[in-house]
Amino acid sequence: MINIERPHVAEWLNRxxxxxxxxxFSSEFEAYLNTLPWAGSHIDWRLLDHKSLELPEDIDADFIESCRRTPWGRHDYLMIMYSGMEPALLCGTVDAISDIDLLYSGAPGTRFSCGADVNDGRVILNCLEFVEYDGYAEFTYPIRR
Known part of the structure; x- marks a missing residue:
């Protein structure tokens, strides 16, 4: 079963x-991620300038506002990628942040999303503005100096 068919995700998609x-889109983003340094199943952040946000127990308006000030969070949409071999979801950024645990629940490994925009009905990914979610408590993302 692909991740977007999991019952809890399908229910979220209905709402x-x-x-x-x-x-x-997933393949493009995965290809970009594969150009970065890795340490096991996650980006090797020791080699990249980055920042992190700790997820609160309950995601609230303050946390969402903090995310919206990040490079990836400034976009109207986030692409939720499960793997380079599965379809991804394009979700409103606030909706995706608010329900990130649910959207990635059951998905194995480290999870990655990137900012996206829609221009004249065309989806435009911004793979450089991505976030790594550890599946538990932290968003980590690259910064440009």
Missing amino acids: HPHQVLELG
Whole structure:
């Protein structure tokens, strides 16, 4: 079963505006991530300038505002990627942040999302403005100096 077909994700999709993206979007983002240094199943942040945000127990308006000030959070949309071999989801940024645990629940490994925009109906990924979610308590993202 692919992740977007999991019952809890399918239920979320029924309640929120979204778009299921063609596999090419996941492949493009995964190809970009594969150009970065890795340490096991996550980015090797020791080698990249970065910042982190600790997820609160309950995601609230203050946390969402903190995320919206990040490079990836400034976009109207986030692409939720499960793997380069599965369709991704295009979700409103606030909706995705608010329900990140649910959207990635059951997905193995470290999770990655990137900022996206829609221009004249065309989805434009910004792979450089991404976030790594450890699946538990932290968002980590690269910064440009």
